[in-house]
Amino acid sequence: MRRSSNKAFSRDGKRPVSKGGRTSKRQRRRAIVARRKAERDRAAQEIADRKHSWCNRLNEGGLAVDRGRLAPDNSYGVPNFVARGYYLNLPFACKDCGKQEVWNARQQKWWYEVAKGGVWTTAVRCRPCRRQERERREEARRVHLDGLAHKRANR
Numbered sequence: 496m497r498r499s500s501n502k503a504f505s506r507d508g509k510r511p512v513s514k515g516g517r518t519s520k521r522q523r524r525r526a527i528v529a530r531r532k533a534e535r536d537r538a539a540q541e542i543a544d545r546k547h548s549w550c551n552r553l554n555e556g557g558l559a560v561d562r563g564r565l566a567p568d569n570s571y572g573v574p575n576f577v578a579r580g581y582y583l584n585l586p587f588a589c590k591d592c593g594k595q596e597v598w599n600a601r602q603q604k605w606w607y608e609v610a611k612g613g614v615w616t617t618a619v620r621c622r623p624c625r626r627q628e629r630e631r632r633e634e635a636r637r638v639h640l641d642g643l644a645h646k647r648a649n650r
């Protein structure tokens with residue numbers, strides 16, 4: 496039985512074929528050892544890759560979610576960060592000015608677990624636009640309340 500892989504071994508010059516061009520037991524043994532080594536190397540590489548992705552995860556935030564501290568939620572779905580179990584830095588474009596921003600893991604943890612923000616809410620505005628929006632809302636509310644007071648006074 497001839498196997499093409501044996502030819503490749505002979506061509507690279509490192510593992511010459513035995514007399515007659517047939518594979519010896521020793522060569523077959525070497526091939527098995529080499530294959531096992533390749534498998535071990537691949538497994539080691541996979542572990543290294545996984546470790547690396549863990550490092551990336553930490554770089555991207557990687558702050559653990561404390562589910563017990565989240566605001567209660569009655570919907571059937573589970574938000575991504577809850578399913579994942581940790582917060583990631585999230586890039587987003589500001590809704591008002593379009594500026595590229597990052598809502599980082601620490602800010603998310605504070606928002607969901609301390610401020611008890613709804614688990615389906617996410618950052619949509621950059622900081623200056625958020626402040627502006629808050630002022631606008633406060634002003635609108637003040638005008639509204641003034642209007643009500645005015646109506647009552649004129650009744």
Ligand SMILES: [Zn+2]
Nearest residue numbers: 589592621624
């Ligand atoms: Zn903005």
